[in-house]
Amino acid sequence: MTTRIAEIWVGLFVAAGIAALFMLAMQVSNLSTYNSDSGYDVTAYFEDISGLKVRSPVTMSGVRIGRVKSISFDKERLSALVTMEIEGEYDTLPDDSSASIYTAGLLGEKYIGLEPGAGSNDCEDITLDDSGEIKIEESTDKDCKPSTLQQGSEIKLTQDSLVLEKLIGQFISKFLDDDKKDTAK
Amino acid sequence: MISQIQSLGHKALGFFQRLGRGHILIADILKGQPALFLRPSLIIQQLYSVGVLSILIVVVSGFFVGMVMGLQGYNTLVDFGAEESLGVMVALTLVRELGPVVTALLFAGRAGSALTAEIGLMKATEQLSAMEMMAVDPIRRVLAPRFLAGFISMPLLAAMFSAVGVLGGYFVGVGLLGVDEGAYWSQMQASVDLYEDILNGVIKSIVFGFVVTWIAVFEGYDAIPTSEGVSRATTRTVVHSSLAILGLDFILTALMFN
Numbered sequence: 150m151t152t153r154i155a156e157i158w159v160g161l162f163v164a165a166g167i168a169a170l171f172m173l174a175m176q177v178s179n180l181s182t183y184n185s186d187s188g189y190d191v192t193a194y195f196e197d198i199s200g201l202k203v204r205s206p207v208t209m210s211g212v213r214i215g216r217v218k219s220i221s222f223d224k225e226r227l228s229a230l231v232t233m234e235i236e237g238e239y240d241t242l243p244d245d246s247s248a249s250i251y252t253a254g255l256l257g258e259k260y261i262g263l264e265p266g267a268g269s270n271d272c273e274d275i276t277l278d279d280s281g282e283i284k285i286e287e288s289t290d291k292d293c294k295p296s297t298l299q300q301g302s303e304i305k306l307t308q309d310s311l312v313l314e315k316l317i318g319q320f321i322s323k324f325l326d327d328d329k330k331d332t333a334k
Numbered sequence: 335m336i337s338q339i340q341s342l343g344h345k346a347l348g349f350f351q352r353l354g355r356g357h358i359l360i361a362d363i364l365k366g367q368p369a370l371f372l373r374p375s376l377i378i379q380q381l382y383s384v385g386v387l388s389i390l391i392v393v394v395s396g397f398f399v400g401m402v403m404g405l406q407g408y409n410t411l412v413d414f415g416a417e418e419s420l421g422v423m424v425a426l427t428l429v430r431e432l433g434p435v436v437t438a439l440l441f442a443g444r445a446g447s448a449l450t451a452e453i454g455l456m457k458a459t460e461q462l463s464a465m466e467m468m469a470v471d472p473i474r475r476v477l478a479p480r481f482l483a484g485f486i487s488m489p490l491l492a493a494m495f496s497a498v499g500v501l502g503g504y505f506v507g508v509g510l511l512g513v514d515e516g517a518y519w520s521q522m523q524a525s526v527d528l529y530e531d532i533l534n535g536v537i538k539s540i541v542f543g544f545v546v547t548w549i550a551v552f553e554g555y556d557a558i559p560t561s562e563g564v565s566r567a568t569t570r571t572v573v574h575s576s577l578a579i580l581g582l583d584f585i586l587t588a589l590m591f592n
Contacts, residue, residue: 152375155382162386166490169497170536176519177425177500178528206524 187237190218193248193261193304198229199312200259201250207233209246209263214239217261233261235298242298243267247306259310266306356552359473363551366471366478376479377486384445384480384547385487389494391444392437396495399432400424400502407503408511420513421522424503425496429526429535430591433496435583438542441488442575446550449480450571453554454564462555477551484550488543489536496535534590541582546575 195201198220207215215235223230235242245266250259298304370377407423453476456462462472500522507513526532550571557567 152379155386156378158386159378159381162381162389162487163490165389166487166493169490169493172497173429173493173500173532174528177429177497177522178526178532204527 188215188234189237189240189298189300191233191235191298191302191304193231193233193307194223194226194228195231195248195250195307195309196228197309197312198231198250198259199310200252201231201261201310202259205258206260207235207263208260209239209242209265214263231261240297240299244296244298244302245306246298246304247308248304249308250310252311263304352556355556356548359477359552359555360548362473363478363481363548366474367482369474370478370482376475377482380479380483381487384449384483385490388441388444388487388491391440392491392495393498395436395440396428396433396498397502397505399436399495400428400499400504401506403427403432403499404503404506404511408507408513417507417511417513418517419521420503420507421500421518422525424507425500425522425526426531428496428499428503429531431583431587433499434492434535434538434542435579437492437495437539438488438546438579439576441484441491441543442546442550442572442579445484445487446546446571446575447568449484449547449550450554450557450568451564453477453480453551454557454559454567457555457557458559458561458564460559473555477555481547481551484547485540485543488546489539492539492542493536530591534586537590538583538586541586542579545578545582549575549578 201217201220203217203220205217206213207217215233218232218234220232221230222228233248242263243266247264247266249262249264251262252259403424404420407420408417411417411419411423453462456472456476462476465472465475504518508515508518553567553571553574557563
C-alpha cells in the first residue's frame with residue numbers, strides 16, 4: 150500500500166517536472182513563435198545597420214512576419230548584407246517592397262519594417278489608345294501572377310538605421326552653417 | 335616546527351586521499367547504475383524521499399522568489415518607464431541563474447543532508463557491513479539508487495522552481511502592480527531563447543544535481559561511524575555542496591553566456 154502511494158507520488162512528481170519544463174519551453178521561450186522550416190529567405194543591403202541583431206523581428210504593418218537570419222558584411226559592395234527569414238504563410242509580398250530599420254521605443258531594440266510596394270505585375274496591359282489616353286486593362290492571360298518576394302530575392306529599396314550621433318552631428322553642422330550665414334549678413 | 339610541517343603534510347595527504355576516495359566512489363556508483371534498471375522499485379522509493387518530499391519547499395520558495403523579483407524589478411524598471419520588460423527580467427533571471435542555483439541550494443539543505451544522515455547512520459549502526467556480510471554490495475544497493483534519484487530530481491525541481499517563479503512574478507507584476515499582461519508574456523517570449531537560456535539552465539541544474547548528490551552520498555559513506563561523525567558529515571554536505579554550487583555556477587555561466 151505504501152509503495153503504491155509512493156509510486157503515485159513519484160509519477161505526479163515527474164509529470165509535474167516535465168510539465169514545468171514544457172511550460173518554460175512553450176510559454177516563456179520563443180519556441181511557439183519560431184519554426185525554422187516553413188520560411189523563405191530574402192536579402193537586403195543596408196549602408197548602416199547599427200543596432201540590428203540576428204533574430205531581430207521583421208515586421209510589416211507592425212505585425213511580425215519574420216526574423217533576421219544573418220548579418221554579414223559584403224566586402225565588394227562595402228555594405229551590410231542582411232538575410233531575413235519570412236514565414237512561409239506570407240508569400241504575397243510584392244517584390245518591390247522596401248525595407249527600413251526602425252527603433253522600437255526611444256531606447257528599444259531595432260527591427261526591420263517592410264512596406265509593401267505597388268507590385269510590378271504583368272497582369273495589366275497598359276496601352277495608349279488613339280486619343281492618347283493611357284488605358285489599363287486586366288490581362289486576359291489567366292496564369293499571370295503579381296511578382297512576389299521569393300526564396301533568395303533581394304529587396305532593393307532600403308533605408309538605413311538612424312544613428313543618434315549622426316542625427317545630432319547633422320543638426321549641429323546645420324546649426325553652425327546657419328550661424329555662419331547669419332554672421333555673414 | 336618539524337611537527338607542524340608534518341601535520342600540514344598529513345592534512346594535505348588526507349585531503350588528497352578523500353578526493354581520491356570520492357572519485358573512486360563515484361566511478362563505482364556509475365558502474366552500479368545499469369543494474370538498477372532491473373530493480374526500478376529501489377529508484378521509485380528514493381525518488382519519493384529525495385524528489386517528492388522536496389517539491390513543497392522548492393515550489394513555495396520559487397513562488398516567493400518570483401514575487402520578490404516582480405516587486406524589486408518593477409520598482410527599478412518603472413524609473414525608466416520600462417516596466418513592460420518585467421517579464422523578461424523575471425524570466426531570464428529565474429531560468430538562467432536563480433532557478434538552478436537556489437533550487438540546488440535548497441536541494442542540498444533538504445535532500446542532501448537527509449541522504450548523508452541516512453547513509454551515515456546506516457554505517458554507524460553497521461547496516462552497511464551487515465549487507466557486505468550477506469554479499470550485497472552496499473554501493474549498488476544503497477548508494478546507486480539514491481544517487482540516480484537525486485540526479486533525476488534536480489532538473490525537474492529546478493524547472494518547477496522557474497515555472498512557479500515566473501507565475502509569482504506574474505502575480506505581483508500583473509496582478510498587483512498593473513503591468514500589462516500581454517507585454518509581460520510577449521516581451522518574455524521575444525527575449526527568452528529556448529536553447530540559449532532554457533536549455534543552458536537545464537544543463538546547469540543537471541550538473542548541480544550530479545555534484546550535490548555525489549557530495550551527499552560520499553559524505554554519508556565516508557562518515558566516521560559515530561553520532562558526532564554523522565553530524566559533522568551532514569554539516570560538511572551542506573557547506574561543501576553550497577560552495578561547489580556557487581563556484582560551478584560561475585564557471586558554467588562563463589562558459590555558457592559570454
